Ligand code: ADP
């Protein structure tokens with residue numbers, strides 16, 4: 254960012270936000286639009302026309318020439334098709350037009366997006382619908398209109414539609430609970446999200462020499478670097494100048510788009526970093542996270558870096574996640590998951606807390622499935638990330654209260670006190686009631702839950718709409734109970750007691766990475782679904798179909814389609830990885846190894862009788878040749894496994910074959926190649942290694 258530019262002048266300049274609307278819209282229209290946005294009235298043609306006109310004028314003043322409905326199909330990326338504002342006149346000039354109808358509805362021929370059988374190609378029509386709860390913005394020369402994407406028959410084909418539906422049901426059920434508990438001043442409840450985004454930066458020179466990074470986003474080969482993350486010196490370390498320049502540029506672009514980039518730091522693995530915004534509604538936060546991922550990748554190129562968002566780009570060092578900080582906030586600004594100083598007598602807090610606990614235990618499979626993708630499979634259950642067991646960290650204070658609830662009622666709250674460092678010049682610090690736990694997949698962190706299993710490349714939509722829906726479902730049960738109650742206070746206590754009794758098993762404050770926990774969790778009857786394919790298949794369990802149907806978030810048909818898309822995506826990803834593995838192994842690695850073997854053979858042939866100890870050259874040659882044989886037979890086995898998987902048609906069966914046959918065969922090829930990398934002449938090795946990629950800035 255230019256040092257002359259003031260941050261406050263830059264923030265949000267490219268967003269058609271409320272300040273701009275208040276300035277540019279007639280007062281009555283602005284007021285009506287706010288009502289449309291909060292769901293109390295429906296959009297009319299008149300409002301849309303005025304808004305479209307104001308947007309067009311604003312966009313043209315900012316140099317825009319085009320507009321696009323910006324949507325999030327099931328690819329996990331965003332999609333955009335730009336139309337210009339021009340409308341030629343008979344005399345050869347143009348007028349610039351943008352109508353309310355064009356703002357509200359788009360009709361891309363979007364038949365090439367994954368639909369999981371919801372549409373076949375000849376049924377090409379799809380619609381995009383303006384989501385007026387997420388602000389319109391300008392990027393480059395185009396006005397971006399955040400939109401939902403559905404089929405001709407109104408079925409969701411995207412990530413936004415179920416998220417918006419889940420927000421509605423959550424609002425409805427949370428309001429019922431609030432009313433039943435006697436609250437009169439709140440008129441809506443929304444879920445909020447602050448996603449911490451992890452990523453890697455590698456120099457573009459190395460990226461371009463590695464087919465695996467280019468095609469799969471992760472290294473499919475690579476012997477470990479002699480130095481990894483064991484010195485624990487990268488985490489929160491001083492930012493490298495080149496990285497710092499990159500981050501400054503990223504922030505500048507994000508701030509202009511109204512994305513509140515707030516926190517940045519070095520992460521645990523070398524070349525790994527994190528960026529986190531200030532939280533906002535789950536819908537806007539999800540859009541902003543997509544913008545953030547795109548901006549990271551775009552700006553990285555400008556700095557001759559490449560940004561890797563894959564969950565596990567490098568074996569042997571930490572992978573990347575996306576910590577989804579999630580909470581529930583009222584329109585009056587009250588965080589329903591804020592315990593206050595004496596949580597034991599904060600009935601609202603206890604009810605919402607217990608609702609989340611029951612939802613997470615009851616629908617653990619859905620939460621697990623919401624983070625299942627091929628990349629995350631390397632992370633969940635590996636040693637730096639939460640295992641595939643869902644459990645909740647509550648911390649000492651709340652666990653104590655939870656236990657009191659099970660015993661009949663909570664009477665006290667443990668307090669944190671003060672922390673004294675024993676140095677007279679340092680102030681005493683107020684101590685939190687609870688320590689943190691970095692190993693928990695679902696941790697209470699003071700006034701929100703942090704869902705840590707989410708993968709770094711994933712849209713935050715899935716984990717959020719699952720969480721919203723399952724919590725709404727439990728809130729519905731509670732509301733049903735309390736609305737018919739004659740003594741709400743006593744009955745609320747009963748509800749809390751039952752939840753605290755039934756769901757004690759999901760609370761775990763210890764070390765989630767320990768083997769003991771895996772055994773303990775098994776005893777408690779908690780699932781441990783390590784495979785992404787198994788996790789995805791649980792989506793279609795009856796209670797999962799039912800909960801989405803009950804809350805009109807996804808129909809059975811939509812859910813089937815989605816599951817199919819996710820399974821297909823798994824197979825497609827593995828097919829690309831296997832293809833790249835074979836190509837690199839056959840055309841780059843094997844030839845290099847053979848060249849080295851030839852060189853050794855020549856050395857052996859060149860030995861004369863005068864050489865006293867020819868054994869070294871001979872031994873090396875034998876060793877290398879035997880490793881080459883291993884590599885060659887591993888390649889052959891992988892070829893066969895891929896051939897078999899490609900023949901299978903049913904998405905679930907195919908994904909399972911990739912998982913069970915292709916993944917281990919790929920691992921064999923890698924092991925053989927990585928062993929050779931540690932032996933073969935470095936001059937002959939065709940790929941940049943882990944040392945360069947992780948340590949050269
Ligand atoms: P950590 O110490 O967990 O790494 P960070 O500061 O990196 O914390 O990120 C915490 C994230 O949680 C931020 O994005 C922040 O805005 C978000 N957050 C804070 N309060 C809430 C809330 N009530 N709802 C949702 N997200 C929240």
Ligand code: MG
Nearest residue numbers: 449527529576
């Ligand atoms: Mg963090």
